[in-house]
Amino acid sequence: MGRSxxxxxxxxxxxxxxxxxxxxxxxxALFSTLCAGPVAGLVAGLAAGALGAGLGAExxxxxxxxxxxxxxxxxxxxxxxxGILVTAVxxxxxxxxxxxxxxxxxxxxxxxxLPVGDSARAAALRGPPATTVRLGLSGPLDAKxxxxxxxxxxxxxxxxxxxxxxxxxxAPPPSARPGAQPAVVQDFRAALRQKSAGKARKAxxxxxxxxxxxxGEAAAVGGALTVARNRPQxxxxxxxxxxxxxxxxxxxxxxxxxxxxxAGDPSGAxxxxxxxxxxxxxxxxxxxxxxxVTGSSSxxxxxxxxxxxxxxxxxxxxxxxxxxxxxxxxxxxLVAALGMAPLERQAPWRASVAPVPPFSLAxxxxxxxxxxxxxxxxxxLAFWATWCGPCAxxxxxxxxxxxEVRNAGLSVVAVSVDQGLSPAExxxxxxxxxVELPVGLAPPGLSEALGISGIPAVRVIGRDGALRYAxxxxxxxxxxxxxxxxxxxxxxxxxxxxVIAQPWGPGGARLRYFAPxxxxxxxxxxxxxxxxxxxxxxxxxxGPTGALAGEPEEGVTPPLxxxxxxxxxxxxxxxxxxxxxxREDGQARWTRGLPGPLVGLAVQxxxxxxxxxxELVVLDAEGRALARRAxxxxxxxxxxxxxxxxxxxxxRRAELVREGERIVERAVLELPGAxxxxxxxxxADRGTFDLVSGRFGPGGARxxxxxxxxxxxxxxxxxxxxAVAVNLPRPAALxxxxxxxxxxxxxxxxxxxxxxxxxxxxxx
Numbered sequence: 001m002g003r004s005x006x007x008x009x010x011x012x013x014x015x016x017x018x019x020x021x022x023x024x025x026x027x028x029a030l031f032s033t034l035c036a037g038p039v040a041g042l043v044a045g046l047a048a049g050a051l052g053a054g055l056g057a058e059x060x061x062x063x064x065x066x067x068x069x070x071x072x073x074x075x076x077x078x079x080x081x082x083g084i085l086v087t088a089v090x091x092x093x094x095x096x097x098x099x100x101x102x103x104x105x106x107x108x109x110x111x112x113x114l115p116v117g118d119s120a121r122a123a124a125l126r127g128p129p130a131t132t133v134r135l136g137l138s139g140p141l142d143a144k145x146x147x148x149x150x151x152x153x154x155x156x157x158x159x160x161x162x163x164x165x166x167x168x169x170x171a172p173p174p175s176a177r178p179g180a181q182p183a184v185v186q187d188f189r190a191a192l193r194q195k196s197a198g199k200a201r202k203a204x205x206x207x208x209x210x211x212x213x214x215x216g217e218a219a220a221v222g223g224a225l226t227v228a229r230n231r232p233q234x235x236x237x238x239x240x241x242x243x244x245x246x247x248x249x250x251x252x253x254x255x256x257x258x259x260x261x262x263a264g265d266p267s268g269a270x271x272x273x274x275x276x277x278x279x280x281x282x283x284x285x286x287x288x289x290x291x292x293v294t295g296s297s298s299x300x301x302x303x304x305x306x307x308x309x310x311x312x313x314x315x316x317x318x319x320x321x322x323x324x325x326x327x328x329x330x331x332x333x334l335v336a337a338l339g340m341a342p343l344e345r346q347a348p349w350r351a352s353v354a355p356v357p358p359f360s361l362a363x364x365x366x367x368x369x370x371x372x373x374x375x376x377x378x379x380x381l382a383f384w385a386t387w388c389g390p391c392a393x394x395x396x397x398x399x400x401x402x403x404e405v406r407n408a409g410l411s412v413v414a415v416s417v418d419q420g421l422s423p424a425e426x427x428x429x430x431x432x433x434x435v436e437l438p439v440g441l442a443p444p445g446l447s448e449a450l451g452i453s454g455i456p457a458v459r460v461i462g463r464d465g466a467l468r469y470a471x472x473x474x475x476x477x478x479x480x481x482x483x484x485x486x487x488x489x490x491x492x493x494x495x496x497x498x499v500i501a502q503p504w505g506p507g508g509a510r511l512r513y514f515a516p517x518x519x520x521x522x523x524x525x526x527x528x529x530x531x532x533x534x535x536x537x538x539x540x541x542x543g544p545t546g547a548l549a550g551e552p553e554e555g556v557t558p559p560l561x562x563x564x565x566x567x568x569x570x571x572x573x574x575x576x577x578x579x580x581x582x583r584e585d586g587q588a589r590w591t592r593g594l595p596g597p598l599v600g601l602a603v604q605x606x607x608x609x610x611x612x613x614x615e616l617v618v619l620d621a622e623g624r625a626l627a628r629r630a631x632x633x634x635x636x637x638x639x640x641x642x643x644x645x646x647x648x649x650x651x652r653r654a655e656l657v658r659e660g661e662r663i664v665e666r667a668v669l670e671l672p673g674a675x676x677x678x679x680x681x682x683x684a685d686r687g688t689f690d691l692v693s694g695r696f697g698p699g700g701a702r703x704x705x706x707x708x709x710x711x712x713x714x715x716x717x718x719x720x721x722x723a724v725a726v727n728l729p730r731p732a733a734l735x736x737x738x739x740x741x742x743x744x745x746x747x748x749x750x751x752x753x754x755x756x757x758x759x760x761x762x763x764x
Contacts, residue, residue, distance in 0.1 A: 071129035071152025075100065082591045083107035083114045084121060085578055094132075094151035101140060103577055103593035108136025108147075129154045140595035141579070141610065141617045143624045182213030185220045188238075192228040197237040200228070204241035217249035225259040226474065227389045236263035243272050250276050250297070257304050266308035273305050281673035283688070284706060287641075287681035292720040294706045295328030297687030306334050327722040328714055330504050345504055349726075350497040351514035353754055355465030357449060361415060361440030364427020369413050369440050371461070378468075378489040379461040380412040380482070383442070383452050386421065386429040390474035391456045397479045398458070399435045405483075409463070409490055414439045417447060417455060451730070451752045460485045466498060467754065470730050500754060502727040508762045509715070509724045512746065513546035516755040522563030522571050523750050525737025530748065531569050532756055539569060539582070544740045546758070564601045566608045567621045572598040579610065581623060590623035600636040602645045607658065609645045611636040616647065618658050629656075629663040640679035640693060640702070648677040655681075678704065694736035694745035696763045703763045705747060707732050713749065717764045724761065729754070 074093020077084040086104045089096050107114050109124045110133060127133060132149045139146075181189075184207055191203035207213065212220035221242070228235040239259040247253055253276035260268040282291035283298065295302075302325050309318035319338050325331055326343065335342055360370040371379065382398050384391035395414060402412040414437045416426035427439040446452075450459050451470065460469035460482065469485035471478055503509055515532065517540075522533040530542040563571040568589060570581045577594040596614040603609075607626065608619045616631040635648040644657035644666070653674055655667040669683075676684040680693035682704050690707040697703045697718055705715045709731050715724040728751060735748040739758065749757040 069129060069154055070126050071131065071154055073100075073125055073133070073150050073152060075125070077106070079118065079121070080105070080573075080578060080591070081588070085593055087577070092153075094153050098148045098150045100135070100137070100148065100150065101595070103140030103595045104137045105578075105591065105593045106135050106137045107145075108134075110134050111136075127152045138593070140577075140593045141615075141619065141625050141628070143590070143592070143622065182210075182215065182220075184210040185213040185215065188220070189222065189224045189227075192224045192231075192234055192238055195231055195234065197233040200234045201237040201241050204238045208241070208245040217247045218251040218255070221252055221255065223390050223474075225255050227393055229259075229262060230393070232263045235259045236265060239263065239272075240265070240268060243268055243275075246275065248275075248279050250279050253279070254301055254304075257301065257308075261304050261308055261311075266311035269304055269308040270312070273301055273308070276301060281671070281685060284682065284684045284691075284704070285671060285674075286704065286720060287693075290720055292716065293328075294684070294688070294708070294714050294716075294722075295325070295712065296689075296706060296708045297685055299325065299329050299708070299710065299712075303329075303331065303334060306331075306338075310338060327505065328725060329712060330502070330725075330727060343504055345502065348499040349501040349503065349511040349514070349757070351500050351511075351755075351757075352516060353466040353498050353500065354516035356461055356467055359443055359446055359449075361413065361443065362423045364423045364430070364439045366423075369411075369438055371465070374411045375465065376463055377409050377411045378407075378463060378486060380410070380486060381450070381459045381461070382412065382414045382437070383417055383447070383455050383457040383459075384414060384430075385416060385418050385455055386426060387418075388455050392433055394456045394474040394478065395430065395437075396434050398482065399437050401479055401483050402437060405486065407490060410486065412437055415442050415446070416440065417442050417452070458482050460489055462489045462492060462498070468492075468498060472730070500729070500751070500757060501749075503724065504727070505725045506723065508764075509726065509747075510760045512758045512760050514755060514757045515540075515542055515546055520750055520752060520756055521561050523733075523735045523748055523756060524563045524565040524569055524571075525735060525739065525748065526565035528739050528741055530737070530739060530756070530758065531563065531565065533563050533569070533571065542756075542758075562598050562601050564603050564608070566601075566603050570601065570608065577612075579623075592619075592623055599633055602636045602638040604638045604643060604645060609636060609638070611647065616656070616663060618663065627658045627661050627663045631663075634675050635677045637677045637679045639681070641681075646677045646679070646681055648674045648683060650674075653677060653681070653683050680704070689731040690734045692734040692736050692747075694747065694761075695738070695743065696745060696747070696761045698764070700743050700745075705734060705761070707734050707749075715747075715761060715763055723763050732757075 072093065074090035074095045075086055076088035077086050082105055084106050086100060086102055086106065089100055089102060115121055115124055125133065129152055132151050134147050134149050136145055136147050138144065188203045188207040191199045207220060225235055225239060228238065239256045242256050253272050257269040257272035257276065260272060280297060283296045284292040284294045286292060302321060306318045306322045309321065315338065319340060322331060322334055322338060322340065330343060332342065356371065358372045360368050363369055382395060384395050398412065402410070414430055414435060416439065418426055423441050426441060430439045454472065456474050458471040459467060462468040468489045471482055500514060517532055517534055520532055520534045524531045528544060532540045532542065561572045563569060566581065568581060568583050570579065572578060573580050577597055579592045579594055579598070581589040583589055594612050596612040599611040599613060601608060601610055606621060610617045610619060611633050613632055614630065615628055616633065617628040618626045620626055631647065633647045633649050637646050639645055639655065644655060647654050647656055651670065651672050651674055653669045653671050654665050656663050656665055671683050673685040674683045675686040676688045676691040678691045678693040680702055682691060682693060684691045684706060687709060688706055689709045692705050693702050694705065695702060696715065701718065703716060703718070705713065707713050711728040711730050713726040713728060713732060714722050717723040728749065730751065733750040735750065736745045737748065738744065739746050747759040747761045749759060751757065
């Protein structure tokens with residue numbers, strides 16, 4: 001990754017985690033040390049100076065009896081080209097007393113530039129206790145450098161302060177500790193793992209009586225109903241008890257309907273779905289206030305309704321519901337089940353896909369499993385963890401399926417994402433579940449490279465090394481989907497193009513070109529060029545036909561996430577709380593630390609609006625802060641019809657403008673369920689993966705495109721009805737831009753594990 005994490009003198013290479021880039025591992029290590037173990041262990045860790053870090057120079061120095069004690073500033077940081085970026089500030093230490101904040105960039109020590117290299121930087125920060133050091137730094141999203149004096153202190157001082165705070169506060173009960181569930185929730189989930197329907201019903205009634213443990217309906221139930229699928233009577237008893245309580249959470253009601261349908265109670269499933277429909281806000285609300293159905297939240301519910309109606313003998317009603325679904329989803333299985341005429345499919349979009357980079361796994365039996373060692377085979381990677389309940393259901397099924405296929409051209413391996421366990425330990429856990437597959441540990445970076453953001457997850461890699469199929473989560477049909485993908489990949493001898501999308505509907509969409517780029521994490525459009533960023537690669541610019549329009553110099557760190565064009569590419573780097581602006585040739589223009597993780601960017605004329613999890617800030621082209629406001633939002637988009645931006649917070653859409661050094665609200669709409677916003681003021685619910693407004697209509701009229709979390713993309717006509725629909729292997733982030741200067745926008749689909757598709761879209 002090229003970044004290091006340190007705590008004053010102790011530095012180490014930042015690692016990788018399932019949750020994301022190296023910085024997240026840094027924070028996880030810090031918090032796990034603070035939250036785990038008795039006070040004595042915490043004090044000892046602080047005194048050693050090894051909080052969240054391996055033994056470094058500072059800790060080793062403490063081991064030498066003749067060495068004097070060294071003072072620290074109380075900082076945790078990562079190295080960036082501009083200096084060091086502060087990622088945590090320790091209470092009770094000198095940095096906190098001097099006002100140093102997370103997101104600040106330190107580039108000078110005692111009037112001299114910060115040295116290059118981890119060891120030199122650590123040495124510059126260390127010194128005897130009670131001495132001071134002058135740090136040159138700039139604040140989060142602040143272009144003005146300043147100098148602060150920070151006292152070096154012994155670690156024991158902060159340890160004693162933290163210990164005193166701990167002793168003053170009563171120890172929390174086990175259910176209140178981070179990560180622990182209330183006892184009634186634990187009892188409920190334990191009951192659903194057993195075979196007694198009576199115990200499941202009583203535990204469910206107790207859960208409801210205890211108000212779901214105070215953590216919310218859906219959170220309390222979690223995936224327990226799914227885990228109980230192979231015990232239908234247990235799932236049925238729990239689902240009926242939940243339905244009798246008339247829950248109001250749409251997520252829980254969908255899980256209840258799913259469980260009832262699978263357990264043979266279609267009437268109960270219909271009742272749960274009716275309750276759910278009464279609680280849902282509109283999936284999409286257009287800028288003029290019209291409510292529109294997009295299928296973002298309701299496709300699974302609609303499919304269950306069709307199945308339940310057919311199961312209760314109401315086939316005509318089922319067919320009517322299915323016809324209403326077809327503009328949003330191909331629903332081939334339901335169409336066949338009801339004996340309806342299949343849809344006339346358009347030709348699929350095919351393109352060459354780049355092969356997955358080589359990697360190897362350390363196996364539980366002491367060997368290794370290498371991707372290249374299985375060239376010419378279909379390779380299946382099942383990602384799981386020992387603590388994952390749904391994984392315990394899916395992995396044995398995948399193992400059984402692999403044994404039944406028995407094809408020499410197939411290699412299936414279980415890939416554990418557990419941290420802190422050995423290959424032998426995860427192998428023993430898999431064997432205890434009856435898994436008869438090779439079991440290994442995921443190497444650093446593999447989860448990110450294959451887009452694994454949650455588990456269980458499956459990736460099918462074809463004979464040619466290209467990713468052919470991606471599955472997320474566990475359901476009754478997930479293993480069948482994996483098996484179908486394996487059979488298709490086995491039939492393909494490799495070397496040809498693969499299907500990257502399946503369009504259907506009346507037409508109006510044409511694939512202009514596809515640029516293979518696995519791991520792509522940001523795109524921006526300007527001056528007829530498409531700029532693409534991905535981890536480990538320099539930025540690439542593509543012209544109207546996909547031809548390479550130039551590359552920046554090697555070694556330049558590109559902005560990779562939240563990429564926009566603002567006098568050049570601007571974005572966050574590798575998930576770190578840092579904003580980086582480059583020139584067109586890829587050279588750095590300016591860098592700003594952020595006060596928290598980036599949510600989104602919006603360009604409005606000469607202003608860049610930056611939304612983080614803590615604050616909304618307006619920057620000029622030189623990166624100077626023009627205005628700022630404390631705000632925690634979910635989504636941001638430029639106001640396509642005026643000045644300022646739209647920001648969605650929880651359940652409301654605000655129109656914000658800059659007035660001098662202030663950011664003010666001009667209009668606020670209360671919109672329950674709002675989570676996404678587009679430049680026309682359109683607002684979508686949490687079932688929507690992405691939402692854009694572009695000039696896709698006649699004469700450049702604005703039209704809306706929705707990307708769903710199931711991989712479906714739906715484009716709406718001028719009446720708000722679906723005009724074009726496309727199925728993708730996984731959800732796609734959307735971008736809009738005019739690449740050929742004809743006054744009509746092209747739609748850009750960013751498919752993380754495959755690349756970028758540029759689509760000509762013409763809507764009525």
